Every structure is written in structure tokens, then in C-alpha cells.
Amino acid sequence: xxxxxxxxxxxxxxxxxxxxxxxxxxENERFWQDWLMHxxxxxxxxxxxxALIGSITYSKHYELDERALVEMNENIVRFNNNHxxxxxxxxxxxxxxxxxxxxxxxxxxxxxxxxxxxxxAMQPIAxxxxxxxxxxxxxxxxxxxxxxxxRVILNSQSSITYPEQFVNQERVVHFYGEAxxxxxxxxxxxxxxxxxxxxxxxxxxxxNVSAYPGDKVNKVAVSHGMxxxxxxTGEQVLLSQNEMVILNLEKxxxxxxxxxxxxxxxxxxxxxxxxxxxxxxxxxxxxxxxDVEIHCTEDVRLTDIYSGxxxxxxxxxxxxxxxxxxxxxxxxxxxxxxxxxxxxxxxK
Amino acid sequence: xxxxxQPSKSESAIISQSPYLHxxxxxxxxxxxxxxxxxxxxxxxxxxxxxxxQLYNYGRQFAEHAIVQDCIQDVFYDLIRKRENLxxxxxxxxxxxxxxxxxxxxxxxxxxxxxxxxxxxxRGGFGVDLVEVPFEDREVMVQxxxxxxxxxxxxxTDRQREAVLxxxxxxxxxxxxxTVMQLGKISSARILMHRAMQSLRKILCH
Numbered sequence: 001x002x003x004x005x006x007x008x009x010x011x012x013x014x015x016x017x018x019x020x021x022x023x024x025x026x027e028n029e030r031f032w033q034d035w036l037m038h039x040x041x042x043x044x045x046x047x048x049x050x051a052l053i054g055s056i057t058y059s060k061h062y063e064l065d066e067r068a069l070v071e072m073n074e075n076i077v078r079f080n081n082n083h084x085x086x087x088x089x090x091x092x093x094x095x096x097x098x099x100x101x102x103x104x105x106x107x108x109x110x111x112x113x114x115x116x117x118x119x120x121a122m123q124p125i126a127x128x129x130x131x132x133x134x135x136x137x138x139x140x141x142x143x144x145x146x147x148x149x150x151r152v153i154l155n156s157q158s159s160i161t162y163p164e165q166f167v168n169q170e171r172v173v174h175f176y177g178e179a180x181x182x183x184x185x186x187x188x189x190x191x192x193x194x195x196x197x198x199x200x201x202x203x204x205x206x207x208n209v210s211a212y213p214g215d216k217v218n219k220v221a222v223s224h225g226m227x228x229x230x231x232x233t234g235e236q237v238l239l240s241q242n243e244m245v246i247l248n249l250e251k252x253x254x255x256x257x258x259x260x261x262x263x264x265x266x267x268x269x270x271x272x273x274x275x276x277x278x279x280x281x282x283x284x285x286x287x288x289x290x291d292v293e294i295h296c297t298e299d300v301r302l303t304d305i306y307s308g309x310x311x312x313x314x315x316x317x318x319x320x321x322x323x324x325x326x327x328x329x330x331x332x333x334x335x336x337x338x339x340x341x342x343x344x345x346x347x348k
Numbered sequence: 349x350x351x352x353x354q355p356s357k358s359e360s361a362i363i364s365q366s367p368y369l370h371x372x373x374x375x376x377x378x379x380x381x382x383x384x385x386x387x388x389x390x391x392x393x394x395x396x397x398x399x400x401x402q403l404y405n406y407g408r409q410f411a412e413h414a415i416v417q418d419c420i421q422d423v424f425y426d427l428i429r430k431r432e433n434l435x436x437x438x439x440x441x442x443x444x445x446x447x448x449x450x451x452x453x454x455x456x457x458x459x460x461x462x463x464x465x466x467x468x469x470x471r472g473g474f475g476v477d478l479v480e481v482p483f484e485d486r487e488v489m490v491q492x493x494x495x496x497x498x499x500x501x502x503x504x505t506d507r508q509r510e511a512v513l514x515x516x517x518x519x520x521x522x523x524x525x526x527t528v529m530q531l532g533k534i535s536s537a538r539i540l541m542h543r544a545m546q547s548l549r550k551i552l553c554h
Contacts, residue, residue, distance in 0.1 A: 052497070059477035064404045079425050
């Protein structure tokens with residue numbers, strides 16, 4: 001039988017036809033368009049076959065709810081942590097296993113407990129408590145312990161405000177900038193971080209929040225446990241280990257993604273990590289990190305993309321690294337850096 | 349000289365699409381599997397997120413919620429345990445479907461043996477539906493024709509309906525279909541589909 005004798009049922013059985021519908025390529029597109037030109041009377045059969053292929057579906061669709069999804073992910077990640085790669089040495093892998101087992105077991109209990117104790121509405125009750133505010137200037141980082149034992153590492157130019165004692169039903173802190181939180185578990189009192197656009201509710205333990213004023217993008221990245229993030233319009237995202245949420249304030253989107261641990265939380269150990277970042281953004285980060293002002297000439301292309309990783313390096317070394325790949329010329333002053341493109345300056 | 353404190357409009361536009369944002373998972377799929385084999389736990393979570401709903405929907409055609417959830421978890425545990433030996437996996441989705449199907453059916457058999465008077469296997473799984481797709485010529489596919497074909501599809505056997513859905517909806521190839529449904533030879537998959545189509549024709553002609 002030839003294509004010109006085909007009915008729609010023949011077409012949907014034909015591998016080459018199906019390929020065209022499901023994986024169109026230059027080649028099959030050309031063939032079928034050409035064939036249709038020569039067989040215009042077959043247009044109807046072709047359309048019908050295409051429609052049929054696209055319309056076949058399950059009569060019953062089943063979906064796991066968000067809670068089951070997160071619970072399973074937790075179990076799988078925990079199982080993975082208990083099964084490290086075989087090629088690690090035996091003694092080392094054993095100690096890793098015990099370490100992870102205790103940590104993970106603990107985390108699981110905490111997260112389940114927080115779930116069970118999740119009350120419908122718990123409004124913070126206003127009480128006259130002294131508020132404490134900590135602020136880090138550019139170039140500085142600060143480690144602090146909150147009254148409940150929660151450990152916070154503040155990145156530069158960040159601020160956190162918290163009560164001297166957490167007396168309310170919820171542990172609420174106000175915050176902007178970037179910080180790594182290692183929250184003291186307390187299923188009775190949820191830990192809540194309020195930033196300009198996000199409310200982050202902690203169900204597990206440690207995670208990173210990045211929400212500088214004026215930033216177009218806010219991020220929460222979870223390294224352990226569970227975190228619930230609530231946007232301004234009430235949309236909620238439940239995050240578990242290895243997941244992050246990215247709030248884009250311009251596009252007003254909130255989406256889930258994965259993250260690179262060094263990229264997002266490396267700063268707390270003194271690591272600067274740039275992956276395909278525009279130079280303009282690299283310089284802004286360096287300004288905050290080293291408390292310098294960076295000036296550059298018009299011909300420096302701030303949109304050029306840069307990648308690099310620096311652990312506890314001086315500004316001098318980092319700039320040397322950047323100039324090595326970009327050809328830019330840096331002059332470092334006391335509190336400022338001047339950057340030129342390194343090309344001949346025109347007389348104009 | 350200009351200072352960087354206030355980036356110009358065009359610059360801030362670029363900064364707002366900062367590549368700091370992790371690229372979407374889909375974009376990274378090709379090497380996810382290798383990353384997972386290399387022990388990257390983010391890749392494991394990404395794989396899980398990518399396939400869990402598809403797996404769940406497929407599994408639920410056979411069995412009830414609790415069984416499917418347990419089996420999916422076991423499939424991922426197996427992946428982790430055997431990750432070094434999975435070098436030859438070509439289509440991750442087909443592989444995961446095959447693993448899940450195997451586990452679910454094994455579990456169903458076990459349960460049926462234990463409690464022979466209780467029916468655990470779901471009846472009427474793999475129901476076929478035809479959704480209306482927007483296409484240029486509305487007259488081509490009239491509702492009557494859709495209904496007729498839908499009814500015909502649902503008169504096929506369980507296995508034929510499963511094959512139809514895996515082939516057309518899940519977009520598996522004959523080779524992958526062979527793996528998932530444990531048919532042994534590719535020719536068996538072809539025959540299964542061919543029989544399904546023959547039955548469809550027969551039903552439609554009457």
C-alpha cells in the first residue's frame with residue numbers, strides 16, 4: 001500500500017508519519033510538506049491523523065500531592081546519603097555513613113513534627129519585647145547566635161532584627177540582604193523570616209536566603225530539611241533538601257529549581273563563585289565583599305560573561321584572575337578600584 | 349568615568365536575568381544521568397522531580413496509591429544502590445517505567461497470594477481518552493468521530509491499551525515498549541500494536 005491510499009488509521013500506524021508529528025525535523029518536514037503539495041486531497045486524512053496522535057491520553061490522570069512529593073524526596077535523598085559512592089575508601093565511608101545517619105534521622109523527626117503541629121492560623125501576639133538589630137557593613141561578615149540557639153551568618157550589607165527573647169507563638173525575624181540560617185528546631189514555635197517580598201517558614205534546619213533591597217531576584221536555597229516560602233500574593237512553595245526557590249520581582253514569577261551548593265552558600269566559607277555572570281554583576285559583588293568602590297571607563301563591556309571561583313583570596317588576586325581572561329587593566333587605590341579596557345585610549 | 353553603583357537600564361536588564369539563577373532542569377537533562385551516576389545528589393533530586401509524576405500516573409493504572417508510592421521509592425533506592433552498574437541506560441524514562449512496572453506487578457502478585465480473597469489489582473486501568481486538540485480545520489474531526497474512536501479504544505484489551513498509551517502518549521519507541529512491557533523481542537511489540545490497530549478497525553467498521 002502506498003501513502004496515497006492511506007486513511008488516517010494507516011497514517012497513525014506509520015513510523016515515519018509518527019516521527020514527523022512527534023519529532024519534526026528539517027528532513028521529515030520537507031518530505032511531508034512536499035507530499036501534501038502533490039496529494040492535496042489527503043490533507044483531511046493527514047490532519048485527522050495528526051489530531052488523533054496528539055489527542056490520545058489517559059482517561060484517568062493521577063498526581064502526587066506536594067506533601068507526598070516532598071516526603072518521598074526526603075526519603076530518597078536520605079537513602080542516597082547513606083549510600084555513598086563505592087570508590088571512597090572504606091574507613092572514611094563508614095564514618096560518613098554514621099555522621100549522615102544521625103543528622104538525617106534527626107532532620108526527619110523535626111520535619112515530621114513540624115508538619116503534625118502545623119496549626120491553621122497562628123498570629124504573632126504583640127508583646128513589649130526589646131528588639132535587637134545587627135547590621136554588617138560592606139566587606140564584613142558576622143556570625144551570631146539568636147536567643148533560641150539559631151545560628152546565623154550574615155553576609156555583607158545585610159541586616160537582621162529579632163526580639164531579645166522569642167516569647168510569641170512564632171519566632172519571627174526581619175531581615176534583608178543575604179544570610180545562611182541554621183535554625184534551632186522547635187516544632188512548637190515555627191521560625192519565620194520576613195523579607196520585603198518573601199515569608200520563609202522553616203520546617204527543617206539550614207538554608208540560605210538572599211533578598212537584598214533593590215535586587216530583581218530573591219532566592220531561598222535549602223541545604224537541609226524543609227522550608228516553606230510564601231510570596232507576597234500568597235503563593236506557597238514547599239522546598240526540601242537541594243532545592244531552591246527563585247522569586248523574580250520584575251517578571252513576578254516564583255519558581256523552583258536546583259542549586260549549586262558552593263554557588264549559593266559558598267560565601268559563608270569565604271568562597272566567591274561566579275558562573276557565567278556578567279562582569280557588571282561580578283564588580284557589584286566585589287564592591288560588597290571588599291567594601292571598595294569600583295569605577296570603570298565607558299569602553300569596559302560590563303555585559304561580558306565571566307566565570308571563576310576564589311576561596312579566601314585577596315581583592316588583588318581576584319582582579320589579577322579577572323584581568324588574565326578579560327584583558328582588563330586594574331588600578332587599586334585605598335578604597336577604590338579603577339578599571340580600563342586596556343586598549344589604546346583614543347584621543348577623543 | 350562612571351561608577352557602578354547605579355547600573356544603567358540596559359545593564360540592570362541583563363543583571364535581572366542573571367545566570368546565577370540555575371538553568372531550568374529541562375536544559376540540563378542530557379547529562380543529569382551521568383551527574384547522578386557520579387554521585388551528584390542534586391542530579392538525583394532533579395531526576396526524581398522530572399519523572400516522579402509520570403511514574404506515579406503510570407503506576408496508578410495498575411495499583412492503588414500506597415503500593416505505587418512505595419514502589420517508586422524502591423525504584424529510586426535501587427537506582428542509588430546500583431548506580432555504578434547502570435552505564436548502558438539509554439532512555440532514562442523508559443528504564444524507570446520498566447523498573448516501576450516490574451516492581452508494581454511483583455508486589456501485586458505477592459499481595460494477591462497473601463490475601464487471595466482480596467482484589468488488589470485495579471480494574472480498568474489504562475483507560476484511553478481523546479482530548480480535543482485545537483487544529484486548523486475544525487470540521488475535520490467531528491465529535492461523533494471522536495466518541496466512536498474513544499469507545500473503540502476502550503474495547504481493546506488491557507495490554508493493547510497500555511501499549512497504545514505508551515506508544516502515542518508517552519512517546520516510547522517499539523524498542524522501549526519492548527523493554528517496559530517485557531515483551532522480549534521488538535517484533536512482539538510491533539505485533540501487539542498491529543493487533544490493537546486491527547481490532548480498532550474492526551470495531552470502527554461495524
